Amino acid sequence: MTEPAAEAVVDPGIDEKIKKLTPERIESTINKVLTKGAAARLKVYLQTCVHCGLCADACHFYLSNDKDPKFSPVGKVKQTLWEIIRKKGKVDGGFIKDCSRIAHTECNVCRRCSMYCPFGIDIAYLLLLVRRMCALLGVVPQYLQDTVNSHAVTMNQMWVKQDEWIDSLQWQEEDAQDEVKNARIPLDKEGAEIMYSVIGPEPKFLAQLLGNIAMIMAVAGMDWTMPSFDGWDNSNMPMYSGDFETMARVERKHHEAALKLKVKRIVMGECGHAFRGAVYDGPKWLAWKEPPVPIIHAVQFYYELIKSGRIKIAKKFKEPVTVQEPCNIVRGRGLGDMLRYIMRATCEDFRDVYPRYEHNYCCGAGGGVINCGPQWKKSRVKGNRVKAEQLKATGAKFVVTPCHNCHSGIEDIVEHYNLGMHTKFFSEILIDVMEIPEDLKVE
Amino acid sequence: MYEFVSGPLVWISFIVFIGGSIYRLVSMFKLADKEKVIFPYMSLKYSLRSLIHWIIPFASTNMRRRPFMTIITFAFHICLVLTPIFLLSHNLLWYQSWKISWWTMPERTADIMTIIVIFTAIFFLIRRLVLPEVRFVTFLSDYALLTVAVAPFITGFLAYHQWLPYKTMLILHIISGEIMLIAIPFTRLSHMLYFVFTRAYMGSEFGAVRNSKDW
Structure with a gap:
């Protein structure tokens, strides 16, 4: 195991939980995930990866941390899954702690890297498997686990x-x-x-x-x-x-x-x-x-609503505005064109980003990373300098973020890198610019 | 010695190569079936769309971002696969044993392609040693695999030009070729077998489920 890439963060969800682990529990849990929780994809992906490192440039964590190889997608798999498999699950609590840090807080499972891998290996899937192992061992960043508990109860x-x-x-x-x-x-x-x-x-x-x-x-x-x-x-x-x-x-x-x-x-x-x-x-x-x-x-x-004319635009939003394309709806559902359509329909000065569409950078907050809590904020924001540079280059004053994680994540980036921008949900723009029919107007 | 490596060992290595490959693919299909969420999402259209974008040079974004690496990679793989199949002397051996033969490439071309394999392999080696993101994920096995892949070409080249004792080089050439064949199904050289399927799955998921591109 290499030195932790980020400075040590105290997280009781991880630090306290690893104290309760026994070697037997770690080994049996890991092997259960490897044999029962995964099959063809895990095996074939591991056998196919030729360790070429071509996925590295896809990752905002890698790019933003001055190309530190510990943050490349394959680098993260090496520090976690490869090691686990090499040792056949015989790893200690300290190792599981590193696994949780890497898989839960240093990867947004945004899947950008699978578009850079020549074989189309779903690297995010491999890191989700690591998260699965950590979760079954009860080792999850505390804030994230609290939201999970809330889901389970309410x-x-x-x-x-x-x-x-x-x-x-x-x-x-x-x-x-x-x-x-x-x-x-x-x-x-x-x-x-x-x-x-x-x-x-x-x-x-x-x-x-x-x-x-x-x-x-x-x-x-x-x-x-x-x-x-x-x-x-x-x-x-x-x-x-x-x-x-x-x-x-x-x-x-x-x-x-x-x-x-x-x-x-x-x-x-x-x-x-x-x-x-x-x-x-x-x-x-x-x-x-x-x-x-x-x-x-x-x-x-x-x-x-806008295309069909059910909602008409009275006056367009004037300030220069750009957009954050949420991975899960653009890379994940191809909504990039619709997003641009509604942006252009409602904003006078829409500034596009580069790279864009499927290739846009993740906000750094998604994939549960922002939910890991404030103690991980520093590494998260540091890990997305490229996003700050990308937004800055547009010269926009506002960023539309049609996703809650993007919204909070971009806000943090804007603040940390002094971009002087403001984030808005699309609905906030829309209620400002839409035409309210006469019969619905409040006197 | 020559009789042994060019006789029974050839049989063994081809049987292991073909049998092993079939075994690996069959177990992959079985595991994929067990995983339940693989086959229902497979789409021929999007599999092909993805494959086409990744077997044509510069058809994917990452290939365009790294033009030199792209040229080297394609040159390496094309020469590595085609040279042994269309080499005149290999064809003659097929003809001697089985009375079958097919088109062969001029010897000069084969010579150049062999040199390409050797030099691109040296490039891969240097890349592994020099680039931090590659060195970080490099194991001894990666050097071993590269050696296994390039050894038949180095020995073949030396045997053809007879710069070193011909008979020894020839035997080494045959053995290294056999090692490579045997290694394909059981090492990470099996990306040769799996490439089509990993690509097809990702292509299907990106196309059919996610309505977006994976290149």
């Missing part, structure tokens, strides 16, 4: 109780009515066309976004609803900690809420990882080839 990420949830919705409904007459957040409306779902942090500390969607839905005249019961939260942190059993429970609950409400489709708020969980990673674990209810991301939804 089916939402932020320990939000049902009365608080309903209360937040009603409060935001009232606030929205100050801007748009008749704006409503219909709860449990069976047979509505759309179920709108959000992530736990929205009612917890970004409640205005709930008000925004109420206004947008009212202006567009959509038939929609939100569940008052569990299943309203579409986020999924256990997917990133490695607790796939809880991940599956959360996804199942989310889809069941939609089935119970008999909606035609689910529209998700501006979040990338939630989309990944609901559309492909979750269904895959549940052995569903496709989600049972069609799901679209907010970007697709806004594209529909």
